[in-house]
Amino acid sequence: MKETNKEPIRFAVIAADTVVFTYNDGKLLVRLTKVDRPPFFVDTKGLPGGLINPSETAEDASRRHVEDKAGIAASKLYAEQLYTFSRVDRDPRGRVVAVAYLALVPWEKLSKEEQSNSATAWWSPVVSAKKLAYDHNEVLSFATKRLRSRITYTTVLAKLLPREFTLTEFENMYGAILSANLDKRNFRKKVLKLGIVSPVTGKFTGGRFRPAQLYKFISTDVKEIEVI
Amino acid sequence: MKETNKEPIRFAVIAADTVVFTYNDGKLLVRLTKVDRPPFFVDTKGLPGGLINPSETAEDASRRHVEDKAGIAASKLYAEQLYTFSRVDRDPRGRVVAVAYLALVPWEKLSKEEQSNSATAWWSPVVSAKKLAYDHNEVLSFATKRLRSRITYTTVLAKLLPREFTLTEFENMYGAILSANLDKRNFRKKVLKLGIVSPVTGKFTGGRFRPAQLYKFISTDVKEIEVI
DNA sequence: GCAAAAGTGTTTGGCATACACCCATGA
DNA sequence: TCATGGGTGTATGCCAAACACTTTTGC
Secondary structure, three states, X not given: OOOOOOOOOOOOEEEEEEEEEEEEOOEEEEEEEEXXXXXXXXXXXXXXXXXXXXXXXXXXXXXXXXXXXXXXXXXXXXXXXXXXXXXXXXXXXXXXXXXXXXEEOOHHHOOHHXXXXXXXXXXXXXXXXXXXXXXXHHXXXXXXXXXXXXXXXEOHHHHOOOOOEOHHHHHHHHHHHHOOOOOHHHHHHHHHHHXXXXXXXXXXXXXXXXXXXXXXXXXXXXXXXXXX | OOOOOOOOOOOOEEEEEEEEEEEEOOEEEEEEEEEEEOOOEEEEEEOOEEEOOOOXXXXXXHHHHHHHHHOOOHHHOEEEEEEEEOOOOOOOOOOEEEEEEEEEOOHHHOOHHHHOOOOOEEEEEHHHOOOOOOOHHXXXXXXXXXXXXXXXXXXXXXXXXXXXXXXXXXXXXXXXXXOOOOOHHHHHHHHHHHOOEEEEEEEEOOOOOOOOEEEEEOOOOOOEOOOO
16 A cells, blocks of 8 residues: 555555434534554544455445444444545555445434544544545545435335434434425324334433323335335 | 566556457347466466556556557547456466556447457356356356446446447347346437437438438437436 | 323325327338 | 328326324323
8 A cells, every 4th residue: 555666556455434423412423543654644534444464355345444433433433335436546545445335323323432532533523524524525425425316115114213313303304414404293104104114102301391102113224115 | 477486476557458348239248368377377368468557557558458459449448447456366476566557349339340250359158158268257246246236327328339339229239138028118228318319310220111210419428327 | 180192083185196199101 | 192101188096285183102
């Protein structure tokens, strides 16, 4: 990966970068890490990622770097391959092709440590994740668009919601990611008619107001559906 | 890329493989090339592809190999990135990660040479493209599914139809790729209501029977649509 | 009893589906 | 005139969208 002056680059090398999304307090968040790679990137930030070992797949590498650099247990994540970025100048230090992954994790599934921010890894609202290293703004933008698109025709949002949730939570998360205002009655009718969720009988939220019925996804697999 | 006994593999190398589809005589065709790489692959067949140079993008490499190995002018193709295949054992000769592309070209746009079959490159019906080298059956299957899916919600079929076509040709191609039987009246109503095609005024097919109106796509860009 | 969120039904219009016959042409 | 493919309309049912009030709870 090092570009020395002595020997020319023979081959491009391969990296895996991962966009880890979660959702908390009404906002879509992305996990960022500190990037400090002089001379080009000094004390800046980017997505967790790194090179692929000869003995691991791109997805293995994505998971390894998420654990090591972002401090999130990969076993808690749902991940899909996003896109492979191969612009020749995307890494000024040498020729690196990056396989990018889109990963989702419910906030409630994270440990206290994983939820928290440190000097080397932290959660940032997607809207304020600017000036990232490499081509990571492009990767993040790609991932955000893909997520927006996927939630409208798959059950992938199940991977961002807690195991049990209210229909209002579902609707708010869906609407926040799309920046759309939804009709409560129509949203509920659609979701229920699709048959993708079932009420957890007898379980309701607590709190100051009228309790809400809890639901869960019937299947844990991400499926294509007709249109939410 | 060579795996010698002398030095261990340092890095994976990157290749680009391309699934080039065309459509002729009622059948979806894929371009195959001869593969002869002893000791593992002797006189067998596969998708056109090869390594990425340090100075080119994955898409550049895809186009270059399509020209060199498949004998098709890349400028005639429409291409989309498909998926990156990184299974450790996908190439028995060493560690190769492959960025796969899905490319489309109308049969009518091909030259006589490009339409024809040689000992090193030929068109095969997708259904009979079996026993390909490497993981190319998996790649082809992935590409076929993606194509089937994309034609239902984008205008990508414009890249497989000739510039001017009849609605019957459109319908037949659409139905053949999906293996679906379509209702002629409903198909026409939908396509016309979507506003993606316009009649070429005054142009009709010749032939033995009643002439058919020719249409063209209004836009040459591939767009997402509501549902064909 | 009040503040806050949960939960519920109806009307309307548009679209998908199913379905069968006449038209234009060349041989 | 016949064989072949081109071209058209209607009825039905479902679904999306618009829209406002009542219920339940904790304080």
